[in-house]
Amino acid sequence: MRLSWLAAALGVLASPAVAIELDLNNVESIKEAASTIAFGLVRYYTGNYTGDTPGNLPDPYFWWEAGAMFGELVDYWALTGDDSYNAITQQAMIHQGTENGDFMPPNQTRTLGNDDQGFWGMAAMAAAENNFPNPPPDQPQWLALAQSLFNQWVSRWEEQTCGGGLRWQIFTFNNGYNYKNSISNGCFFNIAARLARYTGNQTYAEWATRVWDWEEEIGLITPEYVVRDGVGVDPITGECNNVTNVDPNQWTYNAGIFLHGAAVMYNLTNGSAEWRARVDGLLATTTATFFTAHEDPSVGSIVMFEQLCEPLGFCNIDQRSFKGYLTRWLAGTATVAPHTEPLIRPLLEANARAAARACSGNVPAPEFKGHPGTACGFRWTMAAGFDGMVGVGEQMNALAAVMYTLAARPGAPEPLTADTGGTSRGNYAAQGRTMDRGIAYADISLRDRVAAGFLTSAIVLGVVAGSAFVMI
Numbered sequence: 001m002r003l004s005w006l007a008a009a010l011g012v013l014a015s016p017a018v019a020i021e022l023d024l025n026n027v028e029s030i031k032e033a034a035s036t037i038a039f040g041l042v043r044y045y046t047g048n049y050t051g052d053t054p055g056n057l058p059d060p061y062f063w064w065e066a067g068a069m070f071g072e073l074v075d076y077w078a079l080t081g082d083d084s085y086n087a088i089t090q091q092a093m094i095h096q097g098t099e100n101g102d103f104m105p106p107n108q109t110r111t112l113g114n115d116d117q118g119f120w121g122m123a124a125m126a127a128a129e130n131n132f133p134n135p136p137p138d139q140p141q142w143l144a145l146a147q148s149l150f151n152q153w154v155s156r157w158e159e160q161t162c163g164g165g166l167r168w169q170i171f172t173f174n175n176g177y178n179y180k181n182s183i184s185n186g187c188f189f190n191i192a193a194r195l196a197r198y199t200g201n202q203t204y205a206e207w208a209t210r211v212w213d214w215e216e217e218i219g220l221i222t223p224e225y226v227v228r229d230g231v232g233v234d235p236i237t238g239e240c241n242n243v244t245n246v247d248p249n250q251w252t253y254n255a256g257i258f259l260h261g262a263a264v265m266y267n268l269t270n271g272s273a274e275w276r277a278r279v280d281g282l283l284a285t286t287t288a289t290f291f292t293a294h295e296d297p298s299v300g301s302i303v304m305f306e307q308l309c310e311p312l313g314f315c316n317i318d319q320r321s322f323k324g325y326l327t328r329w330l331a332g333t334a335t336v337a338p339h340t341e342p343l344i345r346p347l348l349e350a351n352a353r354a355a356a357r358a359c360s361g362n363v364p365a366p367e368f369k370g371h372p373g374t375a376c377g378f379r380w381t382m383a384a385g386f387d388g389m390v391g392v393g394e395q396m397n398a399l400a401a402v403m404y405t406l407a408a409r410p411g412a413p414e415p416l417t418a419d420t421g422g423t424s425r426g427n428y429a430a431q432g433r434t435m436d437r438g439i440a441y442a443d444i445s446l447r448d449r450v451a452a453g454f455l456t457s458a459i460v461l462g463v464v465a466g467s468a469f470v471m472i
Helices: 005-014 027-042 063-080 086-097 114-130 142-156 182-199 202-218 252-268 273-290 319-336 338-358 392-406 446-450 459-471
Strands: 179-181 230-232 291-293 302-304
Touching: 027 063, 027 392, 063 086, 063 114, 063 319, 063 392, 086 114, 086 142, 114 142, 114 182, 142 182, 142 202, 179 182, 182 202, 182 252, 202 252, 252 273, 252 319, 273 291, 273 319, 273 338, 302 319, 302 338, 319 338, 319 392, 338 392
Parallel strands: none
Antiparallel strands: 179 230, 291 302
16 A cells, blocks of 8 residues: 655656645635545545445554544534535444444454544544434434443443553453553543533543543653653553653654543633643643644644654554544644634644645555545655655545644534534443443433544554654
8 A cells, every 4th residue: 555665756756746726715625625635535445345344444454543534524524514425434333333332343353442442432422513414213323332432441441450541452362451551541531521511411521530630640641741652551460650661652643632632621611720721731732742844934834743753754554644633633622622723723724735735646546546646645844745655544634634724713613512403312321242330420411311453553663763763
């Protein structure tokens, strides 16, 4: 699925930079650009082909990234009104949600991580918040899918090891079981906050606060609002040494998922000083860490980059999709915490201009099957635009960069709740196939009833990559 660096360089030199035309002052221009990029993205998907599995991307992409893609397509429909991909999105989410409503499909069980489920759960949550067309009545509903996942995570929360937190992997036989990482706990935090806002049920808010507090106590969120990747669990003692066993690497999606969740909590608590401080602190650190100067100042003063691996070309297939999630969560933050919009909008607009310029690759099939001359590259900092890197992650990043400028605008509508028009039906007691460990819920009101095999870099490789970047 990848071009070699040499072939990519030759391709860049041999083909003129067409790029996608984008006028950020014209909503129709933004929608047209997003449509072109979305078409190129969906052409990677084969799950709707006869004999393939709905919801799965072909190799080398893992299950969690498909969940991320369909979550983005839900937002694409909500922002643009283009329903071209609604049928495959609904089919994929229902199929992968399973008849048990648990996002534990049999074809993924042996490699299933908490974060893998999380990206599908966030897609379901986005569907509920956007009134994405509901599943048939005899199928699990969007809100109920998110609630089921929340309940599973509560049952997996481990006070006996490291004082709390979710492990990366669900099953003991999977590599990564002895690791508690920020993205798994960030998915829990993010969905809990959004469920609290959607339903008004205080239990969800209490769990969101509990996850945040644990991240701080174990040292994964620092007083400077640096979000570290994770901490190792001693397989014998069950202890977490948050001095020697913490992976200090910073990734865009770890920062973004906690930023957006904190913004939702800020919104839920009517602008509390505590959550505002967390939002503002995370936003400042995120901007300082993951934005850098573009080679062409006309694009914008700074644009997003994956600082740990992008400058030296170390990013793997998973990591090449991370920037799109931070983009999504920055836009979400601007929507539910409006005081951040004047800071976030210029960042997203610069990203959009840079990403559109990078969507100028003239790459033949099978590497790219979208419109000729519109393959999207990975690096947004290059004056030349397209860098020769193509794939699902690159295409998702660019789609996010362009379309989320429609969300981060003054007066943009907030995500729906059960009280403001949300129609998705919930099931607060949904458990899927997870044993009930005595979850105590707050009283459920009428509005409640109406109402992501991801493989992070191994710790050692991450530290080596980070060290190499620092030295260079």
